[in-house]
Structure formats: C-alpha cells, structure tokens
Amino acid sequence: MRPANARMFRAGLVALLLALPFAATAAEAPKPPPQPWSYQGVFGVFDRPALQRGFLVYKQVCSACHSMSRLSYRNLLQLGFDEAAAAGFAAEVQIADGPNDEGEMYDRPGRLSDRFKKPFANEKAARASNNGAYPPDLSLMAKARPVGADYSFALLTGYINAPSNVQLMEGMHYNKYFPGFQIAMAPPLAENAVEFPDGTPASIENMARDVVQFLAWAAEPKMEERKRIGVKAMLFVLVLTALLYAVKRKVWAAVH
Amino acid sequence: MSAPEFRNGLVRWIDHRMGIFSFMHHELHEYPTPKNLNYFWNFGSLAGFMLVVMIVTGIFLAMNYTPHVDHAFDSVERIMRDVNYGWMLRFLHANGASFFFIAVYIHLFRGLYYGSYKEPRELLWMLGLVILVLMMATAFMGYVLPWGQMSFWGATVITNLFSAIPWVGESIVTLLWGGFSVDNPTLNRFFSLHYLLPFAIVGVVVLHLWALHTHGSNNPVGIDTKGKQDSLPFHPYYTAKDLFGLGIFVLFYFGFTFFAPDFFGEPDNYIPANPMVTPAHIVPEWYLLPYYAILRSVPDKLGGVLLMFGAIGVLFILPWLDRSPVRSARFRPIYKQVYWLLVADCLVLGWIGANPPDGMFIVIGRAATVYYFAHFLVLLPLLSVFERPLPLPASISEPVLKGGGAAGGTVKPMEKA
Ligand code: HEM
Numbered sequence: 001m002r003p004a005n006a007r008m009f010r011a012g013l014v015a016l017l018l019a020l021p022f023a024a025t026a027a028e029a030p031k032p033p034p035q036p037w038s039y040q041g042v043f044g045v046f047d048r049p050a051l052q053r054g055f056l057v058y059k060q061v062c063s064a065c066h067s068m069s070r071l072s073y074r075n076l077l078q079l080g081f082d083e084a085a086a087a088g089f090a091a092e093v094q095i096a097d098g099p100n101d102e103g104e105m106y107d108r109p110g111r112l113s114d115r116f117k118k119p120f121a122n123e124k125a126a127r128a129s130n131n132g133a134y135p136p137d138l139s140l141m142a143k144a145r146p147v148g149a150d151y152s153f154a155l156l157t158g159y160i161n162a163p164s165n166v167q168l169m170e171g172m173h174y175n176k177y178f179p180g181f182q183i184a185m186a187p188p189l190a191e192n193a194v195e196f197p198d199g200t201p202a203s204i205e206n207m208a209r210d211v212v213q214f215l216a217w218a219a220e221p222k223m224e225e226r227k228r229i230g231v232k233a234m235l236f237v238l239v240l241t242a243l244l245y246a247v248k249r250k251v252w253a254a255v256h
Numbered sequence: 257m258s259a260p261e262f263r264n265g266l267v268r269w270i271d272h273r274m275g276i277f278s279f280m281h282h283e284l285h286e287y288p289t290p291k292n293l294n295y296f297w298n299f300g301s302l303a304g305f306m307l308v309v310m311i312v313t314g315i316f317l318a319m320n321y322t323p324h325v326d327h328a329f330d331s332v333e334r335i336m337r338d339v340n341y342g343w344m345l346r347f348l349h350a351n352g353a354s355f356f357f358i359a360v361y362i363h364l365f366r367g368l369y370y371g372s373y374k375e376p377r378e379l380l381w382m383l384g385l386v387i388l389v390l391m392m393a394t395a396f397m398g399y400v401l402p403w404g405q406m407s408f409w410g411a412t413v414i415t416n417l418f419s420a421i422p423w424v425g426e427s428i429v430t431l432l433w434g435g436f437s438v439d440n441p442t443l444n445r446f447f448s449l450h451y452l453l454p455f456a457i458v459g460v461v462v463l464h465l466w467a468l469h470t471h472g473s474n475n476p477v478g479i480d481t482k483g484k485q486d487s488l489p490f491h492p493y494y495t496a497k498d499l500f501g502l503g504i505f506v507l508f509y510f511g512f513t514f515f516a517p518d519f520f521g522e523p524d525n526y527i528p529a530n531p532m533v534t535p536a537h538i539v540p541e542w543y544l545l546p547y548y549a550i551l552r553s554v555p556d557k558l559g560g561v562l563l564m565f566g567a568i569g570v571l572f573i574l575p576w577l578d579r580s581p582v583r584s585a586r587f588r589p590i591y592k593q594v595y596w597l598l599v600a601d602c603l604v605l606g607w608i609g610a611n612p613p614d615g616m617f618i619v620i621g622r623a624a625t626v627y628y629f630a631h632f633l634v635l636l637p638l639l640s641v642f643e644r645p646l647p648l649p650a651s652i653s654e655p656v657l658k659g660g661g662a663a664g665g666t667v668k669p670m671e672k673a
Contacts (some may be wrong), residue, residue, distance in 0.1 A: 070333055136527075143518060143523060144526040220343070221337060222343045225343075226517070230513070230515055237503060240503055244499045247499075248496040255291060
C-alpha cells in the first residue's frame with residue numbers, strides 16, 4: 001500500500017508540474033508557433049547578416065512609429081557594421097543639443113554616442129499620429145511579452161481578414177495573435193518594403209524574421225557574452241565538483 | 257574542549273588574548289556531527305552561501321542603481337547594457353533570490369520530515385522561521401526596485417493588504433508608502449530597507465547557528481548521538497561533503513543564471529512601471545505564490561491577511577502541535593504519508609497562486625488552504641496520540657554499521673505498519 005501511495009503522489013506532482021505552463025498561458029489568442037532562431041540554445045549566436053538586415057527593416061519601417069531609445073548608434077558596431085557605416089547611420093538624423101555658449105539649443109547630425117532618435121517628441125504626439133494608440137518602445141519588446149520573439153514574429157505575419165462575425169473598431173486591424181485580436185498597428189510590412197543590399201528577397205516573412213532577430217539582440221545585447229562566459233563557468237564548476245567529489249570519497253572512505 | 261596547540265606564533269599570541277582561533281577550531285573543526293547525515297543536511301550551508309552571494313552582488317548593484325521612479329528602470333537597464341559585467345551581477349542577484357528560496361524551502365521541509373523542530377531545537381526552528389520572514393520581506397522589496405510593471409503593481413497589491421487591519425490599517429499603509437500611493441518615497445524606503453534587512457538576516461543566522469551548536473544537528477534517524485562512535489568531527493568530513501554539494505547546487509544556479517536568466521521572472525517586469533495601466537494578471541514571485549493563494553482563498557480581506565500570516569504563524573507553534581516523541585518520519589508510518597500530502601498541498605497552493613482566482617481555481621485553492629491548516633492543527637495533534645511509531649534503533653551507529661544501506665535510502669520497516 002505504501003509504495004503505491006508514494007507512486008501516486010509522484011505521478012500527481014508530475015502531472016501538476018506539466019499542467020502549470022498551460023494553465024498559466026490559457027489566453028484567448030493562440031500560442032505563437034516556435035521559430036528556429038539561430039541564437040537559441042547553449043551555443044547559439046546571432047546571425048550577423050540577419051541582424052544587419054533587421055536593423056534596416058527597423059530603420060526604414062518601424063522607426064516611423066516605434067522608438068528604441070535604449071540603443072545607441074555605437075551599439076550598431078556589434079551587428080558587424082564598420083565604424084564608418086554606423087557613424088553614417090547616426091549622421092542621418094538631426095539631434096537636438098545645447099545650449100551653446102549663446103544659450104541657444106541647436107540641431108546637429110547624430111554621433112555614435114547618441115541614443116537612437118525617437119520618432120515622436122512625447123507619448124501624446126505619438127498617440128496623436130496613431131489614432132490614439134501608443135506604439136511602445138521596442139528596445140525590450142523581445143523580453144516584455146511571453147516568448148517575445150516568437151510572439152513578435154507571429155504578430156508581424158499574423159494579419160488576416162476579420163472573421164465575418166467580428167465588428168472591427170474604427171482604425172483597428174485584425175491579427176490572430178494579438179490579445180483581443182484588434183490591434184491599432186496597421187500591417188507594417190509589405191512585400192519589398194525594404195531593399196536588402198545582400199540581395200535577400202524582401203518577402204514579408206524574411207523581413208519579419210530579420211527584424212525580430214534584431215529585436216531579440218536589442219533586448220539583451222550581452223546575450224552572446226553571457227552564454228560564452230556561462231559555458232566556461234559551467235565547465236570550471238563541473239571539474240571543480242568532480243574534484244570535490246573525489247576529495248569527499250577519500251575523506252569518507254574510512255567511515256563507510 | 258582543550259585549546260589546540262597552534263603552530264603559528266601570531267595565532268598563539270592572539271588566541272591567548274582573545275580565543276577566536278580556539279573558538280573556530282571548536283565550532284568548525286572538531287564540532288561533533290552525527291555521522292549519518294544525508295544530503296538534505298547540505299541545504300543549511302547552501303542557504304548561507306546564497307546569503308553571502310546576495311549581499312556581495314547586491315552591494316555592487318547598489319553602486320550602479322538609482323532609487324528614483326524616473327531613473328530606476330533605466331539604471332537597471334544601464335547595468336544590463338553598459339556596466340562591465342553588470343548583466344552578470346544582476347542575473348546572479350535575481351536568480352540568486354530564487355535559489356536562496358529553493359535552498360531554504362528544502363532546508364525547511366527537511367526539518368519537517370525529520371522532526372528537527374522538536375525538543376531541544378524549538379528555538380533553532382523558530383529562529384529559522386524569523387529568517388524566512390525577513391527573507392520574504394527583503395525579496396519582496398528587492399522585486400520592487402527595478403520599477404517594472406510587476407514591481408509597481410505587486411507593491412501596490414501587497415502594501416494594500418495592510419489596510420485590512422482595523423483602526424490603524426490605513427495609517428500603516430500611508431506610512432509604508434510615504435504618501436498616498438506607491439510612488440517615489442515608497443521606492444526610496446524600500447531600497448533603504450532592502451539594503452538593511454539582509455544584514456539583519458546575518459544577525460539572526462548567527463543566533464540560529466548558536467542555537468544549532470548548543471545541541472548539534474538532528475539526523476535522519478532522529479535519535480540523539482550516544483557517544484563518540486555516533487559522530488564525526490565537522491572538518492574534514494562535513495566540510496568535504498558540503499563543498500561537493502555546493503558544487504552541484506552552483507551548477508544548477510549557474511545553469512539558470514547563464515542560460516535561462518529570465519525563467520523565474522515575469523515578462524511584464526521588462527515594461528517600465530505605469531500607474532495608469534494595470535497588468536492582466538498581477539502575480540508575485542514564485543516563492544510567495546502559496547501565501548498569495550491562501551490570501552485570495554478567503555472572501556474577507558482581513559481574514560485573508562490573517563490566514564496568510566497564520567500560514568507561517570502555525571509553523572512557529574509546530575513544536576507544540578506535534579507531540580509525538582519520535583522525531584524522524586522514518587519511524588512514523590502515518591506521518592510519513594501526511595508529510596507528502598502536505599508537500600503536494602503546498603505545490604497545489606503555489607499553482608493556484610499563479611492563476612486567476614476564478615472558477616475551479618477558487619474551489620481548489622480553498623480546499624488546499626483548509627488542508628494546509630488541518631495538517632498542523634488537526635492531523636498532527638491526532639497523530640501524536642494515535643500513531644504507533646516503529647521501534648527505534650538503539651543508536652545511530654547501529655543502522656549505519658548494518659551494511660550502510662539503511663542510512664541512505666528508506667529504512668525497511670521492522671514490522672508491518
Ligand atoms: C537576503 C538577501 C537578498 C535578497 C533575497 C534579495 C532579493 C532581490 C530581488 C528579488 C531583486 C529583484 C531582482 C530583479 O528582478 O531585478 C533585488 C534587486 C536588488 N537588490 Fe537585492 N536581495 C538581497 C540582498 C541585497 C543586498 C544586501 C543589496 C545591497 C546592498 C541588494 C541590492 C539590490 C539592488 C540594488 C537591486 C535592484 C537591481 C535589480 O533589480 O537587479 N540586495 N534583490
């Protein structure tokens with residue numbers, strides 16, 4: 001009787017633990033399908049050409065509405081752009097600076113040390129040009145939603161015609177992955193919206209995949225360093241633990 | 257307990273004037289420890305290790321953190337992006353809190369299983385509970401510091417609980433907030449207290465160890481050591497064993513810190529706090545979920561708060577609720593069963609705490625809450641009277657010497673239960 005009981009408890013516990021994630025995410029929108037990101041896993045790294053393309057998509061499409069104000073132009077060096085290219089991107093925007101010696105504020109071309117320029121002066125201005133909705137800052141988007149990268153990809157490619165029984169509200173669009181399905185962002189990507197210098201076809205799916213990888217990088221630019229150091233740290237502790245086990249065995253040999 | 261002869265002259269000189277080296281030799285080296293402790297006895301030193309990790313990483317974080325509502329979130333992101341190894345400090349600290357609780361909860365349930373709270377270790381047990389309460393307060397306030405959405409709304413929900421206290425409740429909440437809502441003064445005082453309380457924990461840990469060293473460790477068979485043959489000097493036996501266990505524990509800790517650092521976190525806390533937008537589900541960190549479930553199982557606010565605190569309170573009087581003279585569950589056939597039911601019950605409460613309080617979740621939550629209290633207030637006092645314990649071994653050495661197997665796994669019952 002006793003072992004049977006124990007087995008039942010254990011089975012119950014396992015069932016419970018398995019049920020947990022499902023119970024927690026039982027929202028109405030379907031689960032975003034997992035995508036094969038190159039940066040996943042212990043040894044996964046970002047795909048540099050994809051990050052560069054993703055940045056172009058952000059710059060030419062998303063940055064019209066979304067800020068990414070936790071990034072600086074200098075961070076672009078990490079994407080594999082050389083210094084001249086990164087400085088060139090910075091110089092494309094005018095940044096308010098000052099006051100100068102006369103006490104005047106003035107505009108100057110952006111520098112590597114500047115943060116990404118925001119499209120709107122403030123939230124009110126952003127809402128005013130977006131039908132009252134606020135396009136959130138994208139710097140942390142990949143971490144700020146459950147399975148953020150998969151979700152963002154699903155969102156960008158998830159626009160469909162509203163089912164006939166749904167009454168779309170004014171200025172809203174139907175997206176099967178957005179909680180509540182009605183989103184204020186118009187489908188941002190159109191075929192060939194961007195021209196990639198490396199000749200990659202600018203299909204909606206390609207653009208979405210690249211811009212989302214760029215968002216994932218932006219949410220944690222130190223991710224590769226983290227995993228690199230993590231592997232070394234784990235190996236170190238593993239060897240140390242093996243040695244400690246040998247020591248423990250030796251010390252206890254006489255007792256057992 | 258004679259002072260050892262130290263070889264180093266300076267050590268001898270100091271020790272003659274202030275017996276600190278003799279003290280350390282006595283308490284950390286020759287300190288007699290039962291020879292049959294299993295790996296569940298590692299978790300006390302693991303918790304101590306985590307406390308040190310939290311203080312060290314916390315101090316370096318505090319050098320780069322800004323406790324102001326307009327800058328807190330940005331300063332944490334600056335730590336993540338621009339401070340050298342800042343991401344490591346922050347992930348070690350955030351995941352460290354979870355692993356601190358994992359160590360302490362295993363430590364506590366170890367005590368429940370082997371009856372470590374019983375005479376003469378009642379004070380030791382209660383001091384441990386004081387540490388747990390201080391840890392919960394510290395972790396709760398730490399979680400507020402990054403000033404994300406969950407930080408803000410968690411703080412709002414939890415501080416609001418105190419308003420349920422009759423007469424003085426509202427004043428207490430105003431005092432906690434330093435104003436009329438969770439705002440900059442709240443963040444400031446939480447940061448101050450978050451820096452202070454870990455050192456209070458260190459103080460209580462010292463008392464906890466003092467109480468421990470008065471009678472020494474309990475052990476898996478739960479009977480007292482009966483002489484030299486039952487114990488081993490702490491060093492090198494348990495230093496070696498604890499260090500090996502530490503290696504294993506750190507592998508798990510680093511595994512999460514470096515490869516799944518956001519596993520224990522909430523995506524919402526990567527959104528800066530916004531008092532105008534309430535998140536869909538406000539949930540505390542996982543280690544507080546069972547209490548949160550108890551809180552929400554009671555339809556009345558004050559009742560919920562009382563029961564939530566009662567969940568810890570009942571542990572304080574546990575030594576007087578469980579009157580069975582036998583400590584270890586190995587020799588208590590029925591207690592052993594209800595122990596695992598309690599473990600399952602606590603996991604269920606945690607699961608309920610993570611879910612919205614509606615439908616079946618309410619029913620299950622209430623049942624689990626009732627069972628939690630029934631375990632301590634009804635089952636244990638009844639078992640103290642009606643349970644027939646198995647015969648105890650004559651001494652610790654007896655089961656240890658019998659092939660060694662008995663000390664590790666479960667003991668074969670000596671007669672039918
Ligand atoms: C009992 C030990 C401690 C526990 C359980 C604890 C727990 C926590 C938790 C849960 C967080 C939120 C982590 C996050 O999600 O970002 C946090 C943040 C923080 N803690 Fe601690 N902490 C402890 C000790 C300390 C000490 C001693 C200090 C400073 C002297 C400190 C300084 C900080 C700072 C500056 C933050 C904000 C930065 C951040 O969010 O990462 N902590 N703490």
